[in-house]
Amino acid sequence: MKRELAGGRVLFLGSFPKEVPVLGMPEVAVAGRSNVGKSSCLNRLVGVRQAARVSSTPGRTQAINLFQVQERYILADLPGYGFARVPEAVQQGWQALVEGYLAGDRDLRLVLLLIDPRREAGGMDAELLWSLREARLPVLVVATKLDKLSRQKGRSALARLARDYHLSRGELMGFSALKGDGLDELKKAIDARVKARK
Ligand SMILES: Nc1nc2c(ncn2[C@@H]2O[C@H](COP(=O)(O)OP(=O)(O)OP(=O)(O)O)[C@@H](O)[C@H]2O)c(=O)[nH]1
Ligand SMILES: [Mg+2]
Numbered sequence: 001m002k003r004e005l006a007g008g009r010v011l012f013l014g015s016f017p018k019e020v021p022v023l024g025m026p027e028v029a030v031a032g033r034s035n036v037g038k039s040s041c042l043n044r045l046v047g048v049r050q051a052a053r054v055s056s057t058p059g060r061t062q063a064i065n066l067f068q069v070q071e072r073y074i075l076a077d078l079p080g081y082g083f084a085r086v087p088e089a090v091q092q093g094w095q096a097l098v099e100g101y102l103a104g105d106r107d108l109r110l111v112l113l114l115i116d117p118r119r120e121a122g123g124m125d126a127e128l129l130w131s132l133r134e135a136r137l138p139v140l141v142v143a144t145k146l147d148k149l150s151r152q153k154g155r156s157a158l159a160r161l162a163r164d165y166h167l168s169r170g171e172l173m174g175f176s177a178l179k180g181d182g183l184d185e186l187k188k189a190i191d192a193r194v195k196a197r198k
Pocket of ligand 2: 039054
């Protein structure tokens with residue numbers, strides 16, 4: 001199932017609908033609502049257009065997809081939550097998969113929690129943030145699709161996010177997969193975590 005991408009810089013390790021293997025390498029997870037832009041963000045991070053499948057139909061990714069980046073760390077594309085048309089059983093399956101993943105004995109260095117800054121704070125974003133904090137996992141909230149907002153609206157949306165979710169400076173970042181805004185900063189934040197000694 002493994003597949004080399006970008007001339008071997010990135011290795012697709014597989015799609016795991018149940019048990020996600022622990023591979024003894026630092027890991028960074030990408031989490032967030034369905035359609036928030038997780039796969040697009042991951043593709044930008046690895047520099048491969050279609051490494052993770054981007055879809056305009058929410059709720060497509062129902063497994064955890066693992067990518068190994070330059071022999072350095074693993075990026076995990078988590079399935080999105082909060083898609084209303086998903087049956088209850090599928091939603092519960094999501095919860096079990098993600099909870100199992102987060103509770104696993106893995107070297108999880110950072111969870112990127114992608115949030116659309118145009119939405120009201122609360123719901124499953126707030127719940128996930130709460131459980132990540134409770135589990136003492138380092139979180140970076142990434143406000144996505146910033147290109148959809150004017151510069152000024154973007155700034156105030158970020159300020160509102162910081163306030164509503166009680167985020168410190170280093171816990172929030174703006175991002176646009178479309179334009180590439182925030183990409184360098186995001187890469188730096190990941191690198192710092194991957195390089196840090198545990
Ligand atoms: N304008 C704009 N559109 C974006 C951006 N990021 C993602 N999109 C679009 O949003 C839609 C969903 O993107 P995905 O990356 O598939 O979102 P996802 O979070 O992986 O969705 P699921 O896997 O279904 O949970 C697609 O139509 C993307 O093209 C962005 O930064 N700006
Ligand atoms: Mg996706």
